[in-house]
Amino acid sequence: MERHFDEQLTVLKNTLIKMSALSETMITEAIRVLCERNAAAIPHIRKREEEVNRLQIEIDGICLRLIALYQPTAGDLRFILGAVKTNADLERMADMAINICDKAGPLLEEPPLDLLNTGLSEMAALASQMVKDSLHAYVNRATDQAHAVLLRDDELDDMNRRITADLLALMQKDSGIIKRAVDMLVVARNLERIGDHATNIAENAIFVVKGLDVRHHHE
C-alpha cells in the first residue's frame, strides 16, 4: 500500500512538472510571437493549451484518487491539497499566455513599438524562470527556493512599472499609438500576473513545509 502510494505521488509530481513545463513554453512562445512578429505560431500555442486543460483534469483526478485510496495525513495530505491549488495556478498561467496571443493578433497588424521588445522579453524570461523555480520548490518542498521566488516577484513588478511608465510617456507624445500601447500594457500585466501565480505556488510550497514544522513541534 505504502509503495503504491509513493508511486502515485511520483506520478503526481511528474504530471505537475510536465504541466509546468508546458505553461513555461507557452509563455516564452507567446512573447516570441510578439517580439519576432510571427503570428503563424499562435495556433500552435493554442493547441498546447488543450494539452494543459487535459493535464489539469488529470492532476485533479490523481489528487482525488490519492486521497480516496490511501487516506494520507499530515505533510502528504497538505502536499496533495497544495497540488490541487498549484494545478489551478498552472492552468491560469497558460490562460495568460493565451491572453498575450489574443493581444498579439491585433498588435502584429500594426507597425511595431520597437522600444519595448527588450523589456517584454526580459519580463517573460523572469516570469518563466519564476514558474520553473516555484514548481521545483513545490515538488521538492524546498522553502529556500520558494522564498527566492517571492523576492523575485518584486523585481517583476518593478519591470512592469517601468514598462507601464514608458508606454504612458509614449502615448502622451503620440496619440496614434494609444491603442497599441494599451494592448502592450495588457501584455506586460499578463506577465506580471504569471509572476503572481508563481508566487502562489511558492506560498503553497511553504504551506506544505510550514505545516510539517508545526506537526514536528507538537511531536
Added chain:
Amino acid sequence: MERHFDEQLTVLKNTLIKMSALSETMITEAIRVLCERNAAAIPHIRKREEEVNRLQIEIDGICLRLIALYQPTAGDLRFILGAVKTNADLERMADMAINICDKAGPLLEEPPLDLLNTGLSEMAALASQMVKDSLHAYVNRATDQAHAVLLRDDELDDMNRRITADLLALMQKDSGIIKRAVDMLVVARNLERIGDHATNIAENAIFVVKGLDVRHHHE
C-alpha cells in the same frame, strides 16, 4: 462520526459564505470609493482584507481536518477539494478589490472622468452578484445557477470591452487624461477578473456535481 462530519461540513459552508460576503462587500465598497470620491473609506477596506486572509487560513484548515479525520469519499471529497480551490478564488477577489483601492488613491487626486462612473458601478454590481451566485451554487451544489454564472461572465466581458473602447476614445481626444484613463482601464479589468474568479467557482460547483453523476452512472 457521521453527525460530526455533517456538522463540520456545515461549518465549512458557513465559513465560505462569510468569506464570500466579505469579498462582495469589499468589491462594492472599493467601487464606491471611486464613484463617490471618498478616499476615507480605503483604510476600512484594507482592514477587511486582513479578515479575508484570516478566513482563508481557517478554511484551508477546516478542509484539511475534514479529510484527515473523516476520510470522506466521492461527492463529499470533491466538495472539500473544490472548497480549497474556491477559497483561493475568494481570496483573490479580495485582492482585486485592494487593487482597485490602489488605483483609487491616485485617481481621486485628479479631477473625475465622470463619463465612466455609471459603467463601473454597473460592472461592479454584476461582478458582486456573480460572486454571490457562484458561491450559492457551490454550497448548494446547484448546477443550473452555476451555468447561469458562466453566461453572465460574457455580459461582464462585454461591459469591460465597452468601457475600454470609451476610454481609448477619450484618450485619443485628450492626452491630458491618459494616466487617469489607464488607471480606470485597470479598475475595469480588475472587475472583469473578479468575474473570472466567480466563473472558476461556478465551474467548481459543476465539477462537484458532475463527478456525482459519473459515480451514479457507475452504480
